[in-house]
Amino acid sequence: MSLQSAHALPRGARWWLPLLVLVVLLLVWEVAVRRSAAQGLVPLPSGVLASAVKLTANGVIIDAMSGSLARVLIGFAFGALVGIPLGLLIGILPVMDRALRPVLDALRSIAPIAWIPMAILWLGVRGDAALFVVAYGAVFPFIVNTSQAARLIDRRLLAAARALGAGPWILLRSVMLPGSMPLIFTGARIALAFAWASIVAAELAIGIKIQGQGRSVAGIGQLMVETLYVQRDVDALVFYMLTIGLVSLLIDAGLRWLQQRLLPWSQH
Amino acid sequence: MNTLVDIKGVGKTYVSARDGQRVQALDGIDFALRRGEFLTVVGPSGCGKSTLLSLIAGFHAPTVGSITFDGKAIAGPGPERGVMFQDYALFPWRTVAGNVEFGPFARGVSASDRRRKAQTLIDVVGLGGFETRYPHELSGGMRQRCALARMLANDPTMWLMDEPLAAVDLQTRIILQDELLRLWGDAEDGQERPTVMFVTHGIDEAVLLADRVLVLARRPGRIKAVVDVNLPRPRDKARNSAEMARLTEHIWSLIRDEAAQAITEESH
Amino acid sequence: MTDMQSMRRIRNLVEPLLGLALVLAMWHITSRHVANATLVPPPALVWKAFVAMLDDNLPQDILASLLHLAVGYSLGVSCGLALALLAASSRWLDAVIDPFAEFLRPISPIAWIPLAILFLGVGRAVPIFLIFYASIFPIFVSTLAGIRRVDPSLVSAAQSLGASRLIVVRNVILPAALPAVVAGARLSLGVAWMSLVAGEIVGGDAGIGWRILWYQEFFQMDRVMAGILVVGVLGFAADTALRLLQKHAGRWNPAQGNLT
Numbered sequence A: 001m002s003l004q005s006a007h008a009l010p011r012g013a014r015w016w017l018p019l020l021v022l023v024v025l026l027l028v029w030e031v032a033v034r035r036s037a038a039q040g041l042v043p044l045p046s047g048v049l050a051s052a053v054k055l056t057a058n059g060v061i062i063d064a065m066s067g068s069l070a071r072v073l074i075g076f077a078f079g080a081l082v083g084i085p086l087g088l089l090i091g092i093l094p095v096m097d098r099a100l101r102p103v104l105d106a107l108r109s110i111a112p113i114a115w116i117p118m119a120i121l122w123l124g125v126r127g128d129a130a131l132f133v134v135a136y137g138a139v140f141p142f143i144v145n146t147s148q149a150a151r152l153i154d155r156r157l158l159a160a161a162r163a164l165g166a167g168p169w170i171l172l173r174s175v176m177l178p179g180s181m182p183l184i185f186t187g188a189r190i191a192l193a194f195a196w197a198s199i200v201a202a203e204l205a206i207g208i209k210i211q212g213q214g215r216s217v218a219g220i221g222q223l224m225v226e227t228l229y230v231q232r233d234v235d236a237l238v239f240y241m242l243t244i245g246l247v248s249l250l251i252d253a254g255l256r257w258l259q260q261r262l263l264p265w266s267q268h
Numbered sequence B: 001m002n003t004l005v006d007i008k009g010v011g012k013t014y015v016s017a018r019d020g021q022r023v024q025a026l027d028g029i030d031f032a033l034r035r036g037e038f039l040t041v042v043g044p045s046g047c048g049k050s051t052l053l054s055l056i057a058g059f060h061a062p063t064v065g066s067i068t069f070d071g072k073a074i075a076g077p078g079p080e081r082g083v084m085f086q087d088y089a090l091f092p093w094r095t096v097a098g099n100v101e102f103g104p105f106a107r108g109v110s111a112s113d114r115r116r117k118a119q120t121l122i123d124v125v126g127l128g129g130f131e132t133r134y135p136h137e138l139s140g141g142m143r144q145r146c147a148l149a150r151m152l153a154n155d156p157t158m159w160l161m162d163e164p165l166a167a168v169d170l171q172t173r174i175i176l177q178d179e180l181l182r183l184w185g186d187a188e189d190g191q192e193r194p195t196v197m198f199v200t201h202g203i204d205e206a207v208l209l210a211d212r213v214l215v216l217a218r219r220p221g222r223i224k225a226v227v228d229v230n231l232p233r234p235r236d237k238a239r240n241s242a243e244m245a246r247l248t249e250h251i252w253s254l255i256r257d258e259a260a261q262a263i264t265e266e267s268h
Numbered sequence C: 001m002t003d004m005q006s007m008r009r010i011r012n013l014v015e016p017l018l019g020l021a022l023v024l025a026m027w028h029i030t031s032r033h034v035a036n037a038t039l040v041p042p043p044a045l046v047w048k049a050f051v052a053m054l055d056d057n058l059p060q061d062i063l064a065s066l067l068h069l070a071v072g073y074s075l076g077v078s079c080g081l082a083l084a085l086l087a088a089s090s091r092w093l094d095a096v097i098d099p100f101a102e103f104l105r106p107i108s109p110i111a112w113i114p115l116a117i118l119f120l121g122v123g124r125a126v127p128i129f130l131i132f133y134a135s136i137f138p139i140f141v142s143t144l145a146g147i148r149r150v151d152p153s154l155v156s157a158a159q160s161l162g163a164s165r166l167i168v169v170r171n172v173i174l175p176a177a178l179p180a181v182v183a184g185a186r187l188s189l190g191v192a193w194m195s196l197v198a199g200e201i202v203g204g205d206a207g208i209g210w211r212i213l214w215y216q217e218f219f220q221m222d223r224v225m226a227g228i229l230v231v232g233v234l235g236f237a238a239d240t241a242l243r244l245l246q247k248h249a250g251r252w253n254p255a256q257g258n259l260t
Helices: A013-035 A047-058 A058-094 A095-107 A112-123 A128-152 A153-165 A168-210 A221-229 A236-261 B049-057 B097-100 B102-107 B111-124 B140-152 B170-184 B201-210 B242-265 C001-033 C043-055 C058-089 C091-104 C109-120 C125-148 C154-159 C165-203 C208-217 C221-249
Strands: B001-015 B023-032 B038-042 B064-069 B081-086 B158-162 B195-199 B210-219 B222-228
Touching: A013 C091, A047 A058, A047 A236, A047 C091, A047 C221, A058 A095, A058 A221, A058 A236, A058 B097, A058 B222, A095 B222, A112 A168, A112 B064, A112 B102, A112 B242, A112 C165, A112 C208, A128 A168, A153 B210, A153 C154, A168 A221, A168 A236, A168 B023, A168 C109, A168 C165, A221 A236, A221 C109, A236 C109, B001 B049, B001 B081, B001 B195, B001 C058, B023 B195, B023 B222, B038 B049, B038 B201, B049 B081, B049 B195, B064 B170, B064 C001, B064 C221, B081 B140, B081 C154, B097 B102, B097 B111, B097 B140, B102 C165, B111 B140, B111 C109, B140 B170, B140 C165, B170 B201, B170 C221, B195 B201, B195 C125, B201 B242, B222 B242, C001 C043, C043 C221, C058 C091, C058 C125, C058 C165, C058 C208, C091 C221, C109 C125, C125 C208, C154 C165, C208 C221
Parallel strands: B038 B195, B038 B210, B081 B158, B158 B195
Antiparallel strands: B001 B023, B001 B064, B210 B222
C-alpha cells in the first residue's frame, strides 16, 4: 500500500520468486545436512521424499489417516448434532442465553485437550478418548456461531413470514434455519479445522501414555509417537507433519467449495 | 507573476483496477490558475475533475505535460496545497483538537503553539466546545468543519477541495457554503485571499462560489469551456438572482448531454 | 431506579446463577447416581481437592505455565508483528514471506510436537516452542490485513498536511491498524493457550497441564478435575484481560460495537 515503494514487482514474480527461494532453501538444506553427516538426526528433503514414497506404498499412512479422519468426522457430527440445537435455543430465547451463556463460556475456556486424563480414564486408551476430546471441542464453534446467526436473523423476515401465516415450527425450519446457514457453515469450518488439530493432539497424548505397550496404531498421532520413540525416523516425522498440513488444506478447501455450491447466495 | 498554478499540455492515463483497461482520464489540459481566485470545476461523471485535483495536490503525476506551482514543479503533496476530501478523511483515533493540530504537529511546531493555533481555528469554524470529541461523535457538517480547520492550520496558499459538501444535506450545505465564503474572505477585497480549486457536481454551487468555472467534458477529460462569473461579492446575497440562474442554465446546457450518457455508461 | 430496571437487574443476576446451579446439580447427580464417584468426582470433592492443591503444588504449577506462556507468547507475537511489518513494507519481501506463511499455516502447531520432543527433549522447551510457533500466525495475518486496509485517504490527508514518511507510518498507519493488531493478539493468545496445554501434557515436565496428567497416574481424579477447571479459569482470565485491552484501545472506533 502506501508503505510499500512505488516499484511494482516484475510480472509473475509472485509465482517464481517464492518457488525459487524454496528450491534454493531445500538445496542448501540438503547439502548442509549431508556434509555435516547429521543424516538421520536431522530431517533431509530427499529423506522426507523417500519416506513419503515408502509409507504411502505400504499403506501405513493411509491406515493411520483413515483412523484419525473417521474419528474427526464422528466428533464433528456430534458437535453439529449437539451444538446447532443448543445454539438455536440460546439464540432464540434470551432467557436461555442469559442462563446458559456464562456456563458455556466457562466450559468453552477449557482447552479440550485438558480433558485427556479424564477421557482416558472413562474411555480407555484405544481411540475413544481421542474421540471425546474432538467431540467436546467441536461443539462450541457450532453453539457460538449458531446462536449468533439466530440472533442476527433479520426481524423483518420473521415478521413477513408471520404475516403470511407461518406458525412457530415453520418459522424455525423455513426461515431461521436457512437464514442461519451461512454462519453455521462458518462454524462448521472452524469446528472441522479445530477437530483435525484436536485429534492429532489427543492421539499424541494417548500415544505417549501407551508408548511401549505394543498396541496397534489407531491414528496419525499414535503413529507419530511410535515413529518418534521406536523407529526414531526423523524424515518420516516430517512427512507426517506435511500430510497433516495437506489434510487441513484439503478439508478447508473442500468446505469452501461446498459452501459455494450449497449457499452461493451467502458468499461475501 | 499572477499565475499560481500553470497546467501545460497535461494528460493522465491509468490502468483501471477493476478490469485492467487503460483509461484516459485527462487529455490536453492547458490552464492557468490565478493567484487569489476561486475556481470551481464542474463536469459530468468521468470527466476527470477529481483526477485533475489530485495531480495538483501531488498524489499522482501527469502522464504527459507539466504542472508548476508558484513556478516550481510539483514533487508530491505538501502543506502549502491544503486538501479537503469528500469523505473528510479525519483521523478517527484523534479528537477534533488532535486532528486540527496534526499539520503543525507533522511540521514540528511546538505543543503550546499548535494548541493555540488549533483552538483559534476551532472557534473560527464554529466547533468551540467540541475540541475533545471524536469524529464518530460528530455530525456530517461538523466533520467537514473539522476537516476545514485541519487544512487551515497549515495556512496553505492553495485550497484544493474535492466535492467537500457532497455528503451533507441541502440545508447544511447552504450554511457551509456561506461559512466557506466568509473564511475565504468573500467580504474582503484584494489579493490576499487563498487560491481555491473547488470540484463539485452542483452547478449552482459552482457559479455561486466561483470567479471562474472550469467546465470539463468526458471520455477523455478535456476542457470544454471556461466561464467567467462576474457577480459582485460578497456572494451570499447572490443566490436565486437572475444572473446566477442564467449562468447556471448556460453551463448545464454545456454538460447536459454528456451527463445523460454518463448515467448509463457508469453502471456495472 | 424504575421497577422495570430493578427487575432487569435482578434477572441478569439470577438467571446465570440458576444456569450454573442447574449444571452443578446435574454434575452432582451424575456423580452420585449415574456413574460412580471415582470416575466422576462430585463437585464438593473437587472443591476440596482444589483447596488442598492450593497448599500443595498448584501455585508453582500455575506460575510455571504462566512462564511458558509469557516467554512463548511474547516471542511469537513480536515475530509475527515484525514479519507483518516487513511484508507490508516491501513487495519483494511480501512475495517471499506470504507463500511460506500460507504453507506453514495449515500445519497445526500440534503436529510439531514430536519433532520438538526429538530436538528439545521432553521438558519446558517443548511447550514454549509450541506457544511461540502458534502465536506467530494469527497476529501476522491480522496485522498485515489491518495495515493493508488502512483508508488510503487518511494517508493522503496526512501527506498533504506535510507529514514525512516516518510520521505517516507512526502516526497514521499504526494507530489505524491498531484494532486489527489487538484482535490478532487476542487470537494468538487463544491458540497459544491451546498449545500450552497440549505441549505440557504431551511433552512437558512442568506446569498445570503436565500436573493434571501426573495426578491421573495416581488416580487422584478429584485433583484431575480441579486441575481441568483451573485450566479453564486461567484461559478465560487471559482472554478477558485482552478483551478489556481491546475495548480500551478501540474506543474511538464506531465499528467496534459490542465486543464479545
